[in-house]
Amino acid sequence: MTELDFIPKLDNDFLKNGRVSYQSPSNIALVKYWGKYGEQLPENASISFTLSNCHTKTTLEFEEKSGTEFEFEVYLDGHREVGFEPKIHSFFERVVSYLPFLRKYRFIIKTTNSFPHSSGIASSASGMSALALCLLEMERMMSKGPMTDQYFAQKASFLARLGSGSAARSIQGPLVVWGQHPEIATATNLYGVPFTASVHTNFANYQDAILLVDKGEKQVSSTVGHNLMHGHPYARQRFATANNNLTKLMAILKSGDLESFIEVVESEALQLHAMMMSSMPYFILMKPNTLEIINRIWAYRKETKSKLCFTLDAGANVHVLYPHSEKDTVNAFIQNDLVQYCKNGEYILDEAGLGAVKL
Ligand code: DP6
Numbered sequence: 001m002t003e004l005d006f007i008p009k010l011d012n013d014f015l016k017n018g019r020v021s022y023q024s025p026s027n028i029a030l031v032k033y034w035g036k037y038g039e040q041l042p043e044n045a046s047i048s049f050t051l052s053n054c055h056t057k058t059t060l061e062f063e064e065k066s067g068t069e070f071e072f073e074v075y076l077d078g079h080r081e082v083g084f085e086p087k088i089h090s091f092f093e094r095v096v097s098y099l100p101f102l103r104k105y106r107f108i109i110k111t112t113n114s115f116p117h118s119s120g121i122a123s124s125a126s127g128m129s130a131l132a133l134c135l136l137e138m139e140r141m142m143s144k145g146p147m148t149d150q151y152f153a154q155k156a157s158f159l160a161r162l163g164s165g166s167a168a169r170s171i172q173g174p175l176v177v178w179g180q181h182p183e184i185a186t187a188t189n190l191y192g193v194p195f196t197a198s199v200h201t202n203f204a205n206y207q208d209a210i211l212l213v214d215k216g217e218k219q220v221s222s223t224v225g226h227n228l229m230h231g232h233p234y235a236r237q238r239f240a241t242a243n244n245n246l247t248k249l250m251a252i253l254k255s256g257d258l259e260s261f262i263e264v265v266e267s268e269a270l271q272l273h274a275m276m277m278s279s280m281p282y283f284i285l286m287k288p289n290t291l292e293i294i295n296r297i298w299a300y301r302k303e304t305k306s307k308l309c310f311t312l313d314a315g316a317n318v319h320v321l322y323p324h325s326e327k328d329t330v331n332a333f334i335q336n337d338l339v340q341y342c343k344n345g346e347y348i349l350d351e352a353g354l355g356a357v358k359l
Helices: 082-095 100-104 125-141 147-165 165-169 220-227 233-256 258-275 288-304 324-341
Strands: 017-031 045-065 071-076 103-112 177-180 192-194 207-211 307-313 318-322 345-351
Touching: 017 125, 017 233, 017 258, 017 307, 045 125, 045 165, 045 207, 045 233, 082 125, 082 147, 100 103, 100 125, 103 125, 125 147, 125 165, 147 165, 147 192, 165 177, 165 288, 192 220, 207 324, 233 258, 258 307, 288 307, 288 318, 288 324, 318 324, 324 345
Parallel strands: 071 103
Antiparallel strands: 017 045, 045 103, 045 177, 045 345, 177 192, 207 318, 207 345, 307 318
């Protein structure tokens, strides 16, 4: 597939108006995407668990209009959010050649997140994938022939990627790879693909508790952070290591070796933050409580032989990952020991899921 495969052939019989809704989840990367080039293309392959409970629901209302400007309004929880509009505007500009009907409609985009807006959980993956799915559903309604489910999933991910890189991994589940990789024939920089190699039952319904350490706006956005990988002294080494870690993880996912899983996943999280600390300008997104939680996790693992581990996004929150078999014990550990490090004692229990659904 190339970009050209995503330029549609539409019927002239355009829709007058209508609405379409999708629910799309967030995801948590095990091997991280940090560094991009060209138009939202990743410098290395990444893999993530698609989540279940953290999701965005978006309804797109559309009505035919004249003129060639993009026209849309965005509502979050029923309130107009002009703050989101520049990001959506640049998304429309990026995708208009693949969705040529965008200029013909006035859109109302109504969106809600299952997680609190101020939680510090990135809503760009779930939000951009939900919007991409709604727009592609419109295209499906106007398409000449039928669209296969595979093409739909690939193009939805392709469009979502142009909104936010990690959103490419939110369409399907439970494990999605984005970025070309020598050992995964179907993997591509253009869109995310489900990880279809064999996966041990140890990883079925993997648990992810998101501990909300800092709920404020990030001081440095992901986009700025990605850009700082250009000319970063360790960039080449980092991209090679990430691809290597994905190779290691493939064997681990097959064998069910949880000790090695922990090693790769925690090392990936710390490397991501090490890249931030060693860019110019440098920055630190972890907070004291991020480190407290990491240390408590390490101590608990030593004491109990539990197989829980942590990972981090581009922020201070900690994702605690653990097998479904440890759900009750680790949930109790979080409630008894880790909750004190969470802002207002807040955390979200989630688990790996199957991706977006049409509403
Ligand atoms: C640290 O997808 O938010 O979460 O493409 O600029 O929108 P943009 O960046 P974004 O970057 C996320 C990076 C990460 C790691 C990951 O999810 O792989």
